[in-house]
Amino acid sequence: MRLIRKSIVPSVALLAAFPGLAVAQEVSAADAMFTVNNTWMMVATFLVFIMHLGFATLESGLTQSKNTVNILFKNMGIIAIGLLTYALLGFNLMYPGEFSIGGIFGFAGFGVGTDPEGLTSAYNPGYTYWTDFLFQGMFAATAATIVSGAVAERVKLGSFLVFSTVYVALVYPFLGSWKWGGGWLDAMGFYDFAGSTLVHSVGGWAALAGVIFLGPRLGKYVNGEIRPILGHNLPLAVIGMFLLWLGWFGFNGGSVLSADPGLVSFVLVTTSMAAAAGIIGAMLTTWIIHKHPDASMVLNGALAGLVGITAGADVVSVLSSIIIGLIAGVIVVFSVEIIDRAKLDDPVGAISVHLTCGIWGTLAVGLFSADFSIVTQLIGVLAYGAVAFPAASVIFLTLKATMGLRVSDTVERRGLDLSEHNMEAYPDYTIFTAR
Amino acid sequence: MRLIRKSIVPSVALLAAFPGLAVAQEVSAADAMFTVNNTWMMVATFLVFIMHLGFATLESGLTQSKNTVNILFKNMGIIAIGLLTYALLGFNLMYPGEFSIGGIFGFAGFGVGTDPEGLTSAYNPGYTYWTDFLFQGMFAATAATIVSGAVAERVKLGSFLVFSTVYVALVYPFLGSWKWGGGWLDAMGFYDFAGSTLVHSVGGWAALAGVIFLGPRLGKYVNGEIRPILGHNLPLAVIGMFLLWLGWFGFNGGSVLSADPGLVSFVLVTTSMAAAAGIIGAMLTTWIIHKHPDASMVLNGALAGLVGITAGADVVSVLSSIIIGLIAGVIVVFSVEIIDRAKLDDPVGAISVHLTCGIWGTLAVGLFSADFSIVTQLIGVLAYGAVAFPAASVIFLTLKATMGLRVSDTVERRGLDLSEHNMEAYPDYTIFTAR
C-alpha cells in the first residue's frame, strides 16, 4: 500500500506505481478485458479456497466430538500440503509445457515468472500465471480433502498426511493430464467440464480404497447389525454444505477460465439449479422411505447435485440441470444405504457424494447433451477408476506395511483427539471426557 | 476447464473457446464494461446467497437446541424451493416482458435464452439473463427465510414449506412488480432502492401473520408473565449477523444493477455506516435501559440498521445513513419489547428487524431525501401491508384448516428435531436428551 489518496492530478510516482493505469487515455480495451478476466479468476480462487473450510466443518460436524480436533487438523494440513506440493511438482506434471524446465518443478524451480511484467503480457490471453497456479492448486487440494471424511475416526494422522501428499503431488496431476492436460481422453472426445470425474471421482476412488483397507469403525457393524454412529454437530455440517455450494460457484464458474458473461453466468445457474434439485430429491426420498425428512441426507443431496452437474454444467440445459440434480439427490440416498450394507464404513457419505454422483454426472453429459457420447463418457469413467483405485490402494497398502494405517482400538475408543493431539475440541464440556 | 495454459501464442482452439477474447485487439471497451458489470453482479449474487447461511445460523443460534435440526432443515429447504419456484414461476411474474410466453414460466418454459450468445448481446446493457435470474432468485428466497425465524419452534415442517413455496412463487413476485416491475407504485414515485419494503416488510408481514395464527410457544406467557426462552448458541447467531452484513453488500450493492463505481461504492458506505450505527444504537439503548449491554440485541441492531438503510441507500447522505441506522438500532429494542408485551411470540425478533425497521427505512427515504415524498412512502408502506398481511393470513389459515399449522404439545415439548426429523443436532451431549 502506498500513498495514493487525494491527488486529483496523478503524480509521477503514482504513474510509476500503476503501469496499467499510467496514462488513462492509453489503456486499451484488451488490457481492461484481461484485468476483469483475471479478477474473476481470483474471485473463483477464493471461492474454491473456502471449500476447504466447508469440508472441515462438514466432516467434523458429521463425526464424533472425540475426533473433531483430528478432522480439523487434517483439513488444515491438506490445504498446506496441497498448495506446497502443487507448487513443487503438481502444477507442471498436470500441464506440461514450455515453461517447464526439466518437466518436474511446478514453478520450474521457482526461477520462472517472477517478473510480473513478463507473465502478465506473455502468458495467455485469459489471466496470469500466478492466478492459474493458485486456482489449480486450490482445486488439487480438494481431491485429498474428499478422502479425509471417508477415512475419519480411525486413520493414523501421519499416514493420512503422507497419503495426501503423494496423491495430490503425483496421482491427481497425472490423471488430470489425460483430459485437462490435453491427453488421450481429451483427444477421444471425453468431456468433464469442471471435474465430476477428474476431481470428485478421483477423490472418491481413493476414499473407497481407504475405507476398504482401513475397515469399519469399532462398533459400527456388530453381529450383522448396522449401528449408526452419529455426527456431533449438525450446525457445523450445514455451515459446511452452504460454504461448499458457495465454493462451487468458483469451482464451476472458474472452470470457464475467463469471465465470459454468458458462459459463466449460465454455469452458475445450472450449478445452483442442480444443488436445489438435489436438496428436493434427497428430501422427498427420505421423507417417503424413512417417513422423516433427513437433514444430513438433505445436505448430502445438495452436494450430490453439485457433484452431478460439475461434468456438464456448461453443456446441458437448465431443465436438464434440474433433472440431473434431482436424480443425484435420489441416488445419494440409496448409495449411502448400499455402501453401508456392504459394510463399507464411510462416516460422512463421501464415496456416495463424490464417487457415485461423480460417475452419474459424467455419464449424464452423454445423456443430456447431444454433443457427447455416453460410450466415451463411460470409457473415461472406467479408465479413471482403473487407475485411481489401484493407485490409491498401492499407496494405502504401502503405508499399512510401513507406518501403519489404523490407530489402535484403545486410541479409537478414547478418541483421536486426546491420543493423537493431546487435546479436546470442547474441553469445557465435562460430559465429553466421561464418554 | 480446457487446456489453456502455457501457450504464448493463442491456438485456434483457444480462440474458438473464448469468443470474447478471440483476437485481443478486437475487444471493445463496451465488451469489457459488460464483462465487469456482469462479474460484479455475479459477486453480488454470491453475497446474497450467503445470506441464507446467515439466516440459518442466526435463527438456529437464537432458538433452543432441541429445534436446531428443524431450523437448519427449513433454511436448506427454502433456498431450494425458492430458486426452483422462481425459475418456474416467479421470475416472469415479477418482471413481465417480451421473453414471457404465456406470462407464466420464469424461463418461458425453459425454451428461451439457452443460447448464451443470444442473451449476452441482446438482453440488456448491464449483464446477462442468467445473472439476472440468479440474483433475483436469491433475493426472492430471502423473503421466505425472514418468516422462518418468527414461526420457529412450533410450526409444522410441511406446512411451513408449502407456505414458503406459495409466498415466494406468487405473493412476493406479485407485490414486487408494483415497484420493480414498473407497476403503479413506481409510477406514483414511491422509492424502495433494495427492498426495505419489497423484501423485508413483505417477509415481516408474513412473519406477523404466522406468529398470530400459530400462537406463542408453550411456557412463554404464563399467568401474565413473560418468560424468556433463551437461544442455545450465541456464536452461531453472531456468525449469522456477520454473514448477513456481508451478504448485504451484495443485496444493496447489487441493487445498483451495474458495477457503476461511484454509485455502488457509495451504497456500500451508507450500508456499512447504518449497520455500525445500528450496533451503537442498540448497545446504548440496552446499556441504559437494562443496565447490561445485550449481545443479542446488538446483533439485531446491526440487522435493524441494515434493513433501515436498504430503501434509501443510494439517495441519502452518509451522515443521514448514520442517523437512520442509529434510530433503527434504538427502534428495534423497543419494538421487540412491545411485540413481546403484546404476547406475540417472535423467537428471533424477525418482525422487529424486518417489518418495523423496514417501515422505518422506507419512511426515512421521505425524511432524509428531498427527492421523495414521505406521503408517497407512507402510501407504499400501507399498500404493501394491506395486501401482504391478508395474503399471508389466507395461506396460513388455509394450511391451518387442512394440513394443520402447529405441532402437538408433546412434539413441541420434546423438540421438533426428534419428532419431525428423528435426529438431534448435538447427539454427543447426553445432557440434552435428558432435558
Next chain:
Amino acid sequence: MRLIRKSIVPSVALLAAFPGLAVAQEVSAADAMFTVNNTWMMVATFLVFIMHLGFATLESGLTQSKNTVNILFKNMGIIAIGLLTYALLGFNLMYPGEFSIGGIFGFAGFGVGTDPEGLTSAYNPGYTYWTDFLFQGMFAATAATIVSGAVAERVKLGSFLVFSTVYVALVYPFLGSWKWGGGWLDAMGFYDFAGSTLVHSVGGWAALAGVIFLGPRLGKYVNGEIRPILGHNLPLAVIGMFLLWLGWFGFNGGSVLSADPGLVSFVLVTTSMAAAAGIIGAMLTTWIIHKHPDASMVLNGALAGLVGITAGADVVSVLSSIIIGLIAGVIVVFSVEIIDRAKLDDPVGAISVHLTCGIWGTLAVGLFSADFSIVTQLIGVLAYGAVAFPAASVIFLTLKATMGLRVSDTVERRGLDLSEHNMEAYPDYTIFTAR
C-alpha cells in the same frame, strides 16, 4: 433496484440511470479499467470485513465458554466503533490532503464527495473515494481487534471499548501516516507493503501493553507453575483461521490498490504460500518438541505466516515467501512459550502472531529483497514500538486510574458473560452454569 429487465433497446430512463453505460459505443477503455479496479477493491473490502468475523470466532474459540458472549460483543463493538471513528476522524488524520477541511473530519464534515459524479472522475486513477474510505476503515478496525484476544477474559468491557475508540481514531492513523501517509519513514525507504508493522505490530504492541497492565488471569500462574486455561471450541477457532486467511487475500491483494493482474495475483500466491508454510512450520515444531502435533499452534502457524508475509508480499520471490512463512510458523511456537514463561498471559497468542511475526516479516523484507535495507527496516520496527507501546500504555493506565481496567475476581471467576451481559453463550448446557 429499478426496472431494468427485458428491454432489448435501452430506454431513456435506463440510460439516465447508468451514465457509465449510457451509450455503449461511447464507453472508453479507461472507464472499463476504472470500473474493474474499483470492483476489485470493493471485493478486497468485503474480504477484510470478513476478517472481523474471523477474529470473533478465533478469539471466542480459544477462550472459555463463560466469556464467549463478552468476546463476541467486543468484536461486534469494534467493527462499529472502528468504522464510525474512522469516518469522523481517522481517515483524514491518516491521509491528510486537499479534501480535508480543518484537517480533522474524515469526510471533511461529511460535506465532501457526496456527489458521486465528482468523486468518480476526479478522485484518483484507481477507484472511488468511497471505496477508499471503506477499505481503509475495515483495515483500521483490525488493529483494535488484535488487542481484543490478548486482553480477553478479564478486561472491563467499557474500558476496552474506550481504548479501541482512542487507539483506532488517533494512534493508528497517526502511526500509519509515517509510511502510508507519505511521512518520514516513507522518505527513508522503509517498506511495509500491507502492514506487518503498520497494522499487526501496532495492534501487537497495544496487546502487549494491555497484557502487562491487566496482569494474568486468575489461576494461570500458580506457585511458579504455568497452568493452561483451555479454549472451549476448536471448530470456532478453525473457522476463524480459514476466514482470516480468506480475508488476507483482500488485506494483501487489496493493498496493491488496483486490480493490476500480475501484481495482485503474485501477492495472492506469496500470501498463500506463506500461510501454507506457516502451518507446516508450526506442525513440525510442535510434533518434534511436544511429540503431538498441536492444532491450536497450527492455526496460529497459518496466521503467523500470513502476518510474516504481509510486509513484503509484493517484493519477495515465491521461494522466499515459503521460507518466510516456514520460519514464522516456527517462531510463533517459541514466542508463545517464551511469553508464557515471562508470565505474560495472552489467551489466544495474539502478541506472538501479530507482534513477533509482524517484526519478523518487516525485517524479512530487508533479508529477502535486495531493494530494501535491513537497517532501515529495523529502524522502522523500533520507531513503531517506541511510540505504539507507550501510547497504548498511557491509554491503558489512564483507564486504570479512572474507569478501572480489570473486572473483580468474583466477576472473573463467574465469567464475564453473566456479570457484564447477564447472559450465557450456551444456556442449554446446564453443565456450564455449574462450573
